[in-house]
Amino acid sequence: MQRLRIAAISSYSKYCDIEENLNNFKLLIEKASTKKAKFICFPELALTCYTNNKDILDVAKIIPGSISDELEILAKRHDVYLSIGCPEKEDNKYYISQIIVGPQGYIGKYRKNFITESEQKCGFSAGKGYPTFMIDSFRLGINIGYDARQTETIDIMKNKNCNVIHNPHANYMLMGNNAEEWTHGKSIYFVPRAVQTRAYQIVNCCAGDTLEVKEKKSHSSGALIIDPLGQITKRTKQATRTEKILIGDIIKPLSSLIPDFEMDWYRIKDR
Secondary structure (H helix, E strand, C coil): CCEEEEEECCCCCCCCCCHHHHHHHHHHHHHHCCCCCCCCECCCCCCCCCCCHHHHHHECCCCCCCCHHHHHHHHHHHHHHHHEEEEECCEEEEEEEEEECCCCCCEEEEECCCCCCHHHHHEECCCCCCCCCEEEEEEECCCCCHHCHHHHHHHHHHCCCCEEEECCCEEHHHCCCHHHHHHHHHHHHHHHHHHHCCEEEEEECCCEEEEEEEEEEEEEEEEECCCCCCCEEEECCCCCCCEEEEEEEEEECCCCCCCCCHHHHCCCCCC
């Protein structure tokens, strides 16, 4: 069996302050690595906070570039892989992106394909494509926020033989008043997605309150891990909206070609 230890982080983000947020994430990455996490996952737009104010476009980064360089240093220092959300600028377009780096350096990026109307009005463009990435011996797919609600993404992730799918979110409290409610709500449609894609689902959300220019935005927090049989194997259960680190080990058979009747080979080992 091959095993990969996951850290699904619900992190707090200060409004459009990449430097301050990265300083906080350095501490979270260190904590996760001391628990022997190999793949550390952060929420949607974690490096800036999630917002539909156009201020976010002013701090968008070229990827790969200076921000992925900094993340590479962290990944190498702690011998981990990172998935972390950041607004991306390319020419005159902007994307909601997830950066993937590892101990050997920059691996790639994923751009949110299904953006909301408010994200479009803010100035974001939709991505085009579903790249996958190798994290040790596991094939990683990513669906950011609304992507995971689309049936075509389920088929694509399955056809690409993903072993694990990271689903970073930045939901406001209307999706759940705290981590307990949020994870229950997300399980409703992520459980069948795990079974359909035959892949582990890592789902996590931003934490706490973000003070924007004229208002406060509140996030539910929370994280969960679901195995390919649809079993919720790890979940944050605290009825709070604070930062959290959820640790779980996912395993897979040595062969990635698994018949449906042998899906019970998959199990999660918690510590």
